[in-house]
Amino acid sequence: QKEVEQNSGPLSVPEGAIASLNCTYSDRGSQSFFWYRQYSGKSPELIMFIYSNGDKEDGRFTAQLNKASQYVSLLIRDSQPSDSATYLCAVREGQNFVFGPGTRLSVLP
Amino acid sequence: SAVISQKPSRDICQRGTSLTIQCQVDSQVTMMFWYRQQPGQSLTLIATANQGSEATYESGFVIDKFPISRPNLTFSTLTVSNMSPEDSSIYLCSEVRGTDTQYFGPGTRLTVL
Numbered sequence: 208q209k210e211v212e213q214n215s216g217p218l219s220v221p222e223g224a225i226a227s228l229n230c231t232y233s234d235r236g237s238q239s240f241f242w243y244r245q246y247s248g249k250s251p252e253l254i255m256f257i258y259s260n261g262d263k264e265d266g267r268f269t270a271q272l273n274k275a276s277q278y279v280s281l282l283i284r285d286s287q288p289s290d291s292a293t294y295l296c297a298v299r300e301g302q303n304f305v306f307g308p309g310t311r312l313s314v315l316p
Numbered sequence: 317s318a319v320i321s322q323k324p325s326r327d328i329c330q331r332g333t334s335l336t337i338q339c340q341v342d343s344q345v346t347m348m349f350w351y352r353q354q355p356g357q358s359l360t361l362i363a364t365a366n367q368g369s370e371a372t373y374e375s376g377f378v379i380d381k382f383p384i385s386r387p388n389l390t391f392s393t394l395t396v397s398n399m400s401p402e403d404s405s406i407y408l409c410s411e412v413r414g415t416d417t418q419y420f421g422p423g424t425r426l427t428v429l
Contacts (some may be wrong), residue, residue, distance in 0.1 A: 239416050250408055250420040251359070295358060299416060302347065302375075306359040 232297030
């Protein structure tokens, strides 16, 4: 099975800072990439998806994709304590989704 | 967005027994998945629930252990059979709408004693 890798963290940032979450994937043929947020004890919720190289912005969130480097990242601007959660990177392989191990983000007030 | 319900939300079971988890979605969808999330771990796909045909299982998961039903486009069940403590986990169903938008149910937290 193809792999999706993330730094498990925890990543700690002060409130108001930019949080940068990174993900690498092994399947060069992957075309669809996703970021999910999972609060403790809750199920994952989709934050963003990206298909094309470059940046995609949605509010405080920016996803960045570099297919040549097989790298996708998520930037969270003006981080808030409510952003504290585990962030899961996922890659579509055929009909299935392969998830990374997740990065735990802690935003300190 | 999607409305997905799962029953039960949690259960504590004895070794050797079986538990059936139900997943109901609010509109007809083609693709439904079942995942397992062990404590502190990410999501592992168990199988794709196919309407009108057998489920498609991922490597490491077999039908005898995790039988799945999908009688229609809004409902699916996952049974965890002959349970052992290693099956203690959160089980999540999901649906995919449009091309890639995946929504998850609230999960079933299973503890096997």
